[in-house]
Amino acid sequence: xxxxxxxxxxxGAPGQRVTISCTGSSSNFGSGYDVHWYQQLPGTxxxxxxxxxNNRPSGVPDRFSGSKSGTSASxxxxxxxxxxxADYYCQSYDSTLGAYVxxxxxxxxxx
Amino acid sequence: QVQLVxxxxxxxxPGAPVxxxxxxxxxxxxxxxxxxxxxxxxxxxxWMGWINTNTGNPTYAQGFKGQFVFSLDTSVNxxxxxxxxxxxxxxxxYYCARGHDQGAYFDYWGQGTLVPVSS
Numbered sequence: 001x002x003x004x005x006x007x008x009x010x011x012g013a014p015g016q017r018v019t020i021s022c023t024g025s026s027s028n029f030g031s032g033y034d035v036h037w038y039q040q041l042p043g044t045x046x047x048x049x050x051x052x053x054n055n056r057p058s059g060v061p062d063r064f065s066g067s068k069s070g071t072s073a074s075x076x077x078x079x080x081x082x083x084x085x086a087d088y089y090c091q092s093y094d095s096t097l098g099a100y101v102x103x104x105x106x107x108x109x110x111x
Numbered sequence: 112q113v114q115l116v117x118x119x120x121x122x123x124x125p126g127a128p129v130x131x132x133x134x135x136x137x138x139x140x141x142x143x144x145x146x147x148x149x150x151x152x153x154x155x156x157x158w159m160g161w162i163n164t165n166t167g168n169p170t171y172a173q174g175f176k177g178q179f180v181f182s183l184d185t186s187v188n189x190x191x192x193x194x195x196x197x198x199x200x201x202x203x204x205y206y207c208a209r210g211h212d213q214g215a216y217f218d219y220w221g222q223g224t225l226v227p228v229s230s
Binding site: 002027033034038044045046047050052057065089091092093097099100101102103104105 | 120145148155156157158172173206208211215216217218219220223
């Protein structure tokens, strides 16, 4: 059972904006540990989308943005496109577990 | 460019040891940690632990101690994951993932290795 909780699914029409929440606790986000986001397209390995709360690796479109506040974080996708259909995972470090942890994952569907 | 290439899937019988390899290229292997992540079919990602590629010292997450062993062969820039006695519930995909040196995240991933276990 993950210590980072995400909604199982979110959906939106092409061009819309969707957000994915990631709820943590005092032993991860609340202790100052960063959030990172990964995109996993069907049948492929995860790929880092956002690192260090709000930084995009080169090649990641600026439609993707991240934020963190207190014990929660979120990923926003603006101008939703069909190729954004994928599973998205948040990730951080948890000091109580002494381990890196992933969120429960969110499936994004483009209607 | 950085690449992590994992071994291909092989059907295994319950109890037969399994060794997954992860060959790195495009960077200095010993400068970055190597992590292992597990994903059951249709499920989320689970961090198994990491190995210090400079010292060879492994660290296992809770729940992965005992049955899983991380090792290295730095002469061929390869990390290994050994599963000593896989059972049917171990039919999952295993990923190797490089740890970024300035942040606690995984910047490059292998393509994944499915280890199907069936009698």
